[in-house]
Structure formats: structure tokens, C-alpha cells
Amino acid sequence: MDQKIVQAIETFLHGLFRIAGETALLRVSAGEEGVFVDLQGAQVFVGQNQRALRALAHLVEIYLKHTLGTDVSVQVDADGYRERRKAELRELAFQLAEEALREQKKIVLDPMEPYERKAIHEALSNFPRVRTYSEGQGEERRVVIEPT
Template sequence: MKQVTASGQTTTDAVQTALEQLNTTEDQVSIEIIDEGKKGMFGIFGAKRAIVKVTIKEDPIEEATAYLKQIARQFSEDVSVTVKQSNKSVSFDLSGEKIAMIIGKRGQTLNALQHLVQVMLNRKANDHYRIVVDAEGYRKRRQDTLEQLANRLADKAIKIKKHVTLEPMPSYERKIIHSILSNNSKIETYSDGAEPHRHVVIKPVD
């Protein structure tokens, strides 16, 4: 956190001095007036300088990026993070030689990283952000796998005329399954169980 305490004949002068030291503009800082100062008699006798504390506002996206890098580099020192933001949606894409370790089995480690960054970012930010932590296109590959799995197990449920239960998945993956099978009139889907073991059930329609 960069901050400067500065003084001046007026609070305006003190703030301007601080901004010059920080090499920034007023819209990028928060200002705390420590002492408004006093002009004194004839502007000289008993005069007291104004004192302010000026702090550069922290960027929650930058903080989240640094936080993600710090954790990811426990797995691999060469990890890099590319950030893309669109309104309140932010994507972090990881890349590196040991990316498989960061993804983990069925993306479990990547999902854990996404959860941690989501919590951290929304604690720091005034607004609610929706984030995705990806690793060299893993999310798209996983979605393709889920589509194939959903359709195959839906066919199985119809064929054996019994409920088919999928493995536990995070909520956004369950949503993918529900969405893929929503137009299949021969089956219904619903989620069952408690986190972290909540899963999708495919039910054939009588």
C-alpha cells in the first residue's frame, strides 16, 4: 500500500504535494485530513500547516492476480497469469511447464484455486465479481468431456430405465450437465446430495 503524509498552507496544498510525491491523480487515491491547519493572525502569527494522509487505492483485480500467482507458484515457479476483464467478469488463465499439477485430477486443484480467488476478490472489492480460473484451455476441454459424458449417460438411463448418478461436481459443472440435457424430453435431471459431494442424477421419464 503506497501512502504519503504531506503538509501545506491549506489542505488543498497538502494534497497536491502528496499527489506529486505519489505521481498520481486525486481520483486514484483516498484522502484523510489529519489536521486542517490554521491561518493565524495576519496569516503569519500562530499559523499551523495542514496535514493530510493520501493513500493510493488498491486495485482488487491486481491484488487477486498477485494472490493467484503466489499460490500457483507453490506448484511451479514458471507459472504466468493472463487476466481478461469484461465488466464484472474476470478470467485468469494460467500457463507453465507443470500446468497439469495446477489443474489436478478432473480439475479439482484448479477449482480450489478458483474458489479461493473468488472469495478473496469479493472480500476486497466493493462490487461482486464473477471469476473463472483456467489453465491453458482446460475449461473448454472439460466442457467437451462433460457434454459427451452427459449424452452417453442419458442414453444409458433411457436404455436401462433407471436413474443414473454422476460423480460429484462443482456447481458450474452441474449446470453444464443440466443445460446439455435440458432439451432431452426422455429424461429429467436434478442435483442431489450435500457439498462437496453434490451430484447430478439423470432420471428417465416414464
């Protein structure tokens, strides 16, 4: 990964946290689709929902575009939120698949982030007698679970 990108992200986030009166450890690494930033100890973001993390990622993307002229996709996690969320989504997926089978109807979920939709699809990929697919565009994209 380009060290200029890593340094710019660290500079921006440390400055932002300093203004907010926070301290945080951060690790920047190459992610599945761009840059992944793992925050630890940033109390302002710990326990926050995905919108706060997505907003922070968006600010970092804007900063990188402005300072380096680079279009980079950034994902931010705080104290393992994404992994906890994936575990919650797997449980939800199994419950909803059972409901879809029991009621013999399709279930349309609320719009989700791409990694959340992926967690649902993966959880149910081997679940018998149901299929999943995504529908919608952009921020309105959602998962559908239906009996086969």
C-alpha cells in the same frame, strides 16, 4: 472490473508461482459469477484436476478478503482445462442418457462442481425422453438423469 482486484490477484499469483519456481501468463476478467482467472503455462496446474484449480481459486479468494476486505467469487482455469472438461461431460451425458433410457432407471452422478452440473444439464436439455435435475447440498450436490 476494479483494478485493485486485478492487481491484487496478479501480485498474489505471480508471487505464488515464483515461490513454486513456475512462470505463467495470466488473464483476469469478469466471469459469469465473479472473477475468472485464465492461467497459461503454469505447469504445476496444467493437467491437474478441478480440485487443484478450485484450491487455487480459494486461496485467491482468501487473499482478496484479507488484503482488500472484498468477498469475490474466483474461478481459475489452466490451459483450457474447463473447456476440455465440459466436452468430456457432454459426451458422458449422452452416454448416460442412453443408458438411463435403455435400462429405464435413473442414474445418479458423483458430486460435481457447478459448471460441471450446468454442462450436463445443458447437454441433455433437448435430449428426448430424459430429464435432469440436481439434488444434494454444497459439495455433495449431484446430477440425476432419469427417463421421463
